[in-house]
Amino acid sequence: GESVGLHLPTLSVQEGDNSIINCAYSNSASDYFIWYKQESGKGPQFIIDIRSNMDKRQGQRVTVLLNKTVKHLSLQIAATQPGDSAVYFCAENPLSHGSSNTGKLIFGQGTTLQVKP
Amino acid sequence: GAGVSQSPSNKVTEKGKDVELRCDPISGHTALYWYRQRLGQGLEFLIYFQGNSAPDKSGLPSDRFSAERTGESVSTLTIQRTQQEDSAVYLCASSIGWTSGGEDEQFFGPGTRLTVL
Numbered sequence: 001g002e003s004v005g006l007h008l009p010t011l012s013v014q015e016g017d018n019s020i021i022n023c024a025y026s027n028s029a030s031d032y033f034i035w036y037k038q039e040s041g042k043g044p045q046f047i048i049d050i051r052s053n054m055d056k057r058q059g060q061r062v063t064v065l066l067n068k069t070v071k072h073l074s075l076q077i078a079a080t081q082p083g084d085s086a087v088y089f090c091a092e093n094p095l096s097h098g099s100s101n102t103g104k105l106i107f108g109q110g111t112t113l114q115v116k117p
Numbered sequence: 118g119a120g121v122s123q124s125p126s127n128k129v130t131e132k133g134k135d136v137e138l139r140c141d142p143i144s145g146h147t148a149l150y151w152y153r154q155r156l157g158q159g160l161e162f163l164i165y166f167q168g169n170s171a172p173d174k175s176g177l178p179s180d181r182f183s184a185e186r187t188g189e190s191v192s193t194l195t196i197q198r199t200q201q202e203d204s205a206v207y208l209c210a211s212s213i214g215w216t217s218g219g220e221d222e223q224f225f226g227p228g229t230r231l232t233v234l
Contacts (some may be wrong), residue, residue, distance in 0.1 A: 043227050045225070099129075105162065
């Protein structure tokens with residue numbers, strides 16, 4: 001079945017270092033991916049997205065890389081700050097084309113990012 | 118502007134009781150989603166509304182779960198004869214709807230934490 005999973009459950013980094021959070025997906029037909037940040041007691045917050053016709057997309061301090069060959073997605077956070085501490089989820093919309101698209105998202109398990117001062 | 122709101126924020130109930138969880142989406146958003154998040158897990162899709170119709174109910178785990186939406190606004194998720202395994206955070210999200218074209222960002226509410234004793 002479809003699944004989106006993460007390689008590591010917890011990532012601990014020093015403040016100021018760069019963070020890399022990885023994600024593997026199994027549905028080769030998926031063509032739209034999103035990274036979410038979830039802080040304790042809150043709902044997920046959109047960070048950045050990428051379509052399958054791209055292999056890299058940059059935002060403010062964040063970069064998402066997509067490798068379709070090995071079905072791998074990563075989120076890079078530059079100069080990690082204490083405020084970046086949260087759980088990060090990758091999500092997949094496998095039906096992002098056509099009128100049948102319901103927009104439902106398939107989420108991975110999540111990676112906890114801990115930023116040490 | 119107001120984001121997605123959910124009520125109650127916390128609900129404790131006894132096994133076998135019925136519960137109703139409410140979601141108020143962002144005004145003007147035609148699409149509405151319910152997800153469930155068990156402790157330490159990613160989000161599981163439950164149901165999707167476009168307007169007041171639910172074209173995708175594929176994630177509802179059993180017939181004890183139902184949802185409705187009225188006035189293309191408020192949605193209620195009802196769980197009948199609750200079981201301990203229903204304990205989770207129930208998250209609601211809304212989006213503009215696919216009629217706008219392109220990717221359709223989902224905005225999440227803070228969730229309702231349900232505990233079944």
